[in-house]
Amino acid sequence: MNGFERRRELKKQHILQAAMELFSELGIQKVSIADIARKAQVSQVTIYNYFESKHNLIHDVFIYYVDQASNQFEGIVHSDQPFPEKVKMIIFNKKQVSSNIHPEFYQYLMKEYTEEGNYIEKIYIEKALPYFIQLFDEGKKKGYVDQNLSNEAIIFYIQMLKDYVQREDVYEKILPLTEDITNIFFYGVMGKK
Amino acid sequence: MNGFERRRELKKQHILQAAMELFSELGIQKVSIADIARKAQVSQVTIYNYFESKHNLIHDVFIYYVDQASNQFEGIVHSDQPFPEKVKMIIFNKKQVSSNIHPEFYQYLMKEYTEEGNYIEKIYIEKALPYFIQLFDEGKKKGYVDQNLSNEAIIFYIQMLKDYVQREDVYEKILPLTEDITNIFFYGVMGKK
Amino acid sequence: MNGFERRRELKKQHILQAAMELFSELGIQKVSIADIARKAQVSQVTIYNYFESKHNLIHDVFIYYVDQASNQFEGIVHSDQPFPEKVKMIIFNKKQVSSNIHPEFYQYLMKEYTEEGNYIEKIYIEKALPYFIQLFDEGKKKGYVDQNLSNEAIIFYIQMLKDYVQREDVYEKILPLTEDITNIFFYGVMGKK
Amino acid sequence: MNGFERRRELKKQHILQAAMELFSELGIQKVSIADIARKAQVSQVTIYNYFESKHNLIHDVFIYYVDQASNQFEGIVHSDQPFPEKVKMIIFNKKQVSSNIHPEFYQYLMKEYTEEGNYIEKIYIEKALPYFIQLFDEGKKKGYVDQNLSNEAIIFYIQMLKDYVQREDVYEKILPLTEDITNIFFYGVMGKK
DNA sequence: AATGAATGAGGGTTCATTCAT
DNA sequence: GATGAATGAACCCTCATTCAT
Known part of the structure; x- marks a missing residue:
């Protein structure tokens, strides 16, 4: 270049x-x-x-976004903190570019593109997903995560949490709940026995 | 009248x-x-x-929405199904008017109104929240829910799940995960012991 | 109405x-x-x-145009002037809304529409063409027009002449040639014998 | 150079x-x-x-155009075909760069330039016109063209025919009328006697 | 001399909102 | 009270043209 x-x-x-x-x-x-x-x-x-076009710009912003995210994400996954700490960081570290797609992007792109949609999804899966899987395989090995749970379900939860925590309108209300939310994530509403 | x-x-x-x-x-x-x-x-x-104004219309749609939702919600809470079934219904019953606010409404209103925001929140709390609390008090009494968890955290979780499940773009992908998702909600990623 | x-x-x-x-x-x-x-x-x-849309507007202007034109045209055809006089009027009477389509309209519409193109052409043929044919049948009967010539060819000639004469850039130059042009139309470049 | x-x-x-x-x-x-x-x-x-400027470019394209055209035109005029054949070629030979100006050029230039207009016209007259005149003088001498007709009127006709025949939207419709149109040009709508 | 980058001005179109009946 | 008609402001986008290298 x-x-x-x-x-x-x-x-x-x-x-x-x-x-x-x-x-x-x-x-x-x-x-x-x-x-x-x-x-x-x-x-x-x-x-x-x-x-x-604005359309293309949004598309490219999306890729830019995923790219940045997966880099930061990789850093966390490969760091040498204990597993629960990694998960907490991913969910609550607001400054980090969110590693999962902001829902509005995703929704917008899916609705408008349709065809390219698949391509975008592919990009996302290639870039961001592997780190998720790697992380939770680690969690399963170390006994933090039930081996019977599908990766899809776990990732769904993480993404969902991350999305919500990062939304401006809920962030502040959630902060005092950090501990409880992490607990629910690990032990469910039923709690540790 | x-x-x-x-x-x-x-x-x-x-x-x-x-x-x-x-x-x-x-x-x-x-x-x-x-x-x-x-x-x-x-x-x-x-x-x-x-x-x-369009603004006011959105406002009123919101109230209309919360109203309808809390009615349906009440029905579920007061029904005589077992607790876990109630929770499942609330999360996955797509046809029901969502009992929590559709996120776009909430976000829009919060950003635009600011002042009225508080009023809207008040409405929401008055109408929808009590049923949530009632439901989880029942859950705690019957041993389905950890007594130490704050209601806020539980409600946050439920809302979040409901929102996500209802989004068109994720609904289909999630269906096969229903069981896992419910399990994580109750027992966490760590799983039943 | x-x-x-x-x-x-x-x-x-x-x-x-x-x-x-x-x-x-x-x-x-x-x-x-x-x-x-x-x-x-x-x-x-x-x-x-x-x-x-602008597109539709152009379309409607076209129809408005053809409509006005065919009305004026009818007037001339049904008047009781001698045949050559009618022809001259049609060709040279500039103030009259041109009875044939201004070429730019036609070209524009044909290029942009394609499908509707056929419809437009249909309108034109239905509205304007019959008067042309009526006129030249009269001409043939009265011996002003060679019976062997196809109506298509004659109409093509008339339209062409009318178009050209009405174009601002040529109108003035042509005025002094009126007599010659009419003669060529009737007798060809070879001239009366 | x-x-x-x-x-x-x-x-x-x-x-x-x-x-x-x-x-x-x-x-x-x-x-x-x-x-x-x-x-x-x-x-x-x-x-x-x-x-x-784009304006100048159009201007120069015009001159380039007239130049090419007059060369091809010269070829036809100086060839040794019979007169009517030459005329037919000029009118109907689509592939040839049109020897008369494409109407849109002319119209555009006339409207935009005004002043330069005269210059452009001069170019055109100098380059293309002489061949026209030469051709029709030949036609008059050989008895194909009425001696009393002004060259201007004849040239007007030729140009007009050429323009129209070359327009994409009419070309195809006209092809089957070639014979009739040529006849009208030579003998008028009245026909040979 | 040639180019990639940049722009002001303008075009078609949409929308929330107001006017007039 | 209800409607059809009308509008100013804003938006996405294109184009002829200029700047900087």
Whole structure:
């Protein structure tokens, strides 16, 4: 990658970052291209030169998102903390780019794309899923996780928790419940016996 | 309530119902007043006569929603099925008007209103919450639920599950996991011992 | 048609008239909805309320056009002037709404519509063509027109002439040639013998 | 002309050719500079370096066009076919670059330029007209054309026919009428006596 | 000389809301 | 009270053109 391409790539990421932040804060539909252009300090047309349409931009933001997420995720999975600590971090570490897809992205993309939908899902599975599985295989081996539970069900739970915890409207209310929520996750509403 | 008022009230509910259905199907932002007017077979202005603004309409749809939900909810709580069955019904019974707020409603209202937010929350707490608490008190008494867990945490979990299960994009993938998900809810990822 | 509908119809025609004039003067592509709205003294959205899209508007202008044209045309055909005079009028009477389609309309519609294209052509044939045929049957009977010539060929000639004569860029240059052009039409470049 | 200039001239013609083809296919307004740049495989700015504006480019395409046309035209006029055959070729030979201006060019230029208009017309007259006149003088001498007809009127007819025949939307419908149309051109609607 | 990047201006279209009847 | 008609503001997108390298 030469200097030209590198600069182009940087600017692209700059725009993607701006878009991602605005999308996260306000939702996709409320953010206009003009908003993104303003935040990224480029003209609207520049965005079109890079991404061709709002649709494509959203698509690329999604990939950017998954990419960043899986990197951070990998860090946690490969760290040498005890298993429960890893799980807690994944669920509650708000600053981290969420490793699972923000639901609005996913929903939007699935509704609008249909065909590309499969491709997007593929990307997601390839990038993010393996770390989930690796993590819970570890959990099962170490006795923290019931061996009979399907990975799908566990991942569903983690994703769900992560999504919710990261939503601005619930985050604050949940903080004091951290311990209880972790407990429910590990021991269920029935509790340890 | 005389005949006039009754008719007015009916028409209002008619509009609310139409709006609710469209919001549920397409999300709030994608539904225009014109769409609602078409579906409810009234003129746009009639909607304004009743609700004054789209904002207010959404507000009222929300209340309508919570109202319907809490009624159905009450039915389940007061029925004479065993506790775990009640929980399962609440989480997985898709046809039922969701007893917790559809997240987009909640998010939208919280972001837009701020001030009224508190009022809306109050409504929600008054209407829907008591049944939750009643239900889990029953669960705790009958030994299905750990007495040390806070109601807030349990309710958070239930809401979260219900939300996710009801989302079109995940519903189908989750169906085969029903058993596992219920198990995790009751016994955690660690499983029964 | 009650008062409401009549007024609506009038306004529609008002917009159509404005659009037609602008299209004739500047071509279709150069005329923006804003231009038409300004000329018709309505808001842009009003135009959308009536016609739904620029595309549809053009379509309707076309029909409006053909309609007006065939009326005027009928007048000439049924008048009691001698045959050559009628032909001359049709070709050279510029003020008359051209009875054949302005080529840009036709081309635009054919390119964009494809499917509706057939419908449009049908309209045209139903409305305008019969008068052409009637006229030239008269011409053949009275000995002004060679009986062996196909109506298609004659109509093609007339249309072509009319189109050209009405084009702003050639009109003035042609005026002094009126006599010659008429002669060629009747007697060919070879001339009367 | 040295090597530099020659190369420059070649590139210019390359661009002109690309532009001409696109204009012919899609009309002037629908073709963007970006389209032309893509087709000619140069950057947009290169086009501006050579032609300064889209306006100028159109102008130069026009001249390029007339130039090519008059060359082909000369070939026909100076060939040794019988006169009627030459005329037929000019009118119906679609592949040949039209020797008369494509109407959209002419109209566009006339409307936009006004001042330069005269210059363009001059170019056209200088290049293309003499061959027309030469051809019809031949026709008059050989008895195919009425001596009393003005050249202007004849040329008007030829141009008009050529234009129409070359339009995609009418070409196919006209093919079966070739004979009739040629007859009308030579003998008029009245027919040979 | 040639290019990739960038942009202001404008076009078609939609929407929540108001006006007039 | 209810409606059809009308609108200003905003949105996505395109284009001819210029800037910077």
